Amino acid sequence: MAKTILAVDDSASIRQMVTFTLKGAGYEVIEAVDGQDAFDKANHHQVNLILTDINMPRMDGLKLLELLRKLTQYKNIPILILTTESGDEMKAKGRAAGATGWLVKPFDPKRLLEVIGKVIS
Amino acid sequence: MTELRSTSDKLDNKAEDKLVLEDKDGVICNNAVNEYLMGIKGDLNQAERLVSDAVNNLVCNFRYISELAGSNHEMVLAIERMATSEGRNPINELLEKQMVTANRIEQELEAVITSLQFGDLVAQLLAHTARQVEMLSVELQRIDRQGSLQGKTEKRALNSIHSGIHKAVNEVKNKSKKKPVVQQGMKMGDIELF
Numbered sequence: 001m002a003k004t005i006l007a008v009d010d011s012a013s014i015r016q017m018v019t020f021t022l023k024g025a026g027y028e029v030i031e032a033v034d035g036q037d038a039f040d041k042a043n044h045h046q047v048n049l050i051l052t053d054i055n056m057p058r059m060d061g062l063k064l065l066e067l068l069r070k071l072t073q074y075k076n077i078p079i080l081i082l083t084t085e086s087g088d089e090m091k092a093k094g095r096a097a098g099a100t101g102w103l104v105k106p107f108d109p110k111r112l113l114e115v116i117g118k119v120i121s
Numbered sequence: 122m123t124e125l126r127s128t129s130d131k132l133d134n135k136a137e138d139k140l141v142l143e144d145k146d147g148v149i150c151n152n153a154v155n156e157y158l159m160g161i162k163g164d165l166n167q168a169e170r171l172v173s174d175a176v177n178n179l180v181c182n183f184r185y186i187s188e189l190a191g192s193n194h195e196m197v198l199a200i201e202r203m204a205t206s207e208g209r210n211p212i213n214e215l216l217e218k219q220m221v222t223a224n225r226i227e228q229e230l231e232a233v234i235t236s237l238q239f240g241d242l243v244a245q246l247l248a249h250t251a252r253q254v255e256m257l258s259v260e261l262q263r264i265d266r267q268g269s270l271q272g273k274t275e276k277r278a279l280n281s282i283h284s285g286i287h288k289a290v291n292e293v294k295n296k297s298k299k300k301p302v303v304q305q306g307m308k309m310g311d312i313e314l315f
Contacts, residue, residue, distance in 0.1 A: 011241040013240050013241060016180055016184075017234045017238060107238070
């Protein structure tokens with residue numbers, strides 16, 4: 001059975017590129033437009049990995065991360081950050097909040113799939 | 122800001138009419154600054170719209186090309202299954218060439234996925250610049266508000282600041298070249314035949 005990934009980004013073009021890449025590799029993809037939307041969807045679907053942006057309206061990626069890590073079902077699910085932010089301070093915040101990895105945009109499809117393949121198992 | 126200044130000026134006596142005039146200069150100066158900053162924000166919004174339109178169009182093109190590439194790949198595989206497996210006949214040679222082309226298209230599509238993310242990067246950068254312009258505007262207004270509440274002994278210094286800002290804005294305005302882009306979207310432009 002195909003694994004499901006929740007892709008969170010407020011940019012429609014990024015969501016489409018992520019979805020295209022992941023579906024091409026055989027993953028099921030659920031899209032969310034911001035942290036709040038992702039949190040709602042994560043509560044209604046069982047997902048195997050979350051790939052989220054940081055800077056988003058309503059709820060940012062770090063807040064989403066913090067909230068998800070408090071839920072039993074998302075304690076050990078890999079959560080990758082895909083963002084334009086590359087500063088050490090922000091990365092440290094992400095790590096402290098429980099991120100599994102940090103990917104800086106723009107992403108390369110092959111590299112993204114490699115990283116996901118490593119952590120999703 | 123203007124309201125505060127007017128109220129405080131009304132409270133002053135007749136002997137301070139000169140200061141009222143000087144303050145009016147200050148108001149003019151701030152209007153010019155606001156107008157200038159609003160212009161910058163307008164340009165940033167326009168740039169964001171243009172980039173967004175371009176990216177949306179490119180994403181549509183990308184999806185269509187990737188669907189075509191997928192169909193082509195499937196067709197090549199089907200022909201390969203139909204072709205004889207004995208030795209190297211012309212069909213097999215053509216198929217091999219076709220497979221190489223299909224793989225190249227796939228690689229190029231992957232590169233396009235990376236390139237297409239520029240829209241998101243530019244949008245974030247423009248939003249960041251717009252925020253900086255907004256903050257500059259707020260800061261200038263704060264200085265102006267503070268200025269209007271200062272004692273009259275500092276009026277001369279304040280007038281000097283106002284006229285300095287006014288001069289600076291005018292100088293930048295004069296030096297700026299005419300706006301090179303007026304399009305608001307990526308629609309085809311008008312054509313005129315002579």
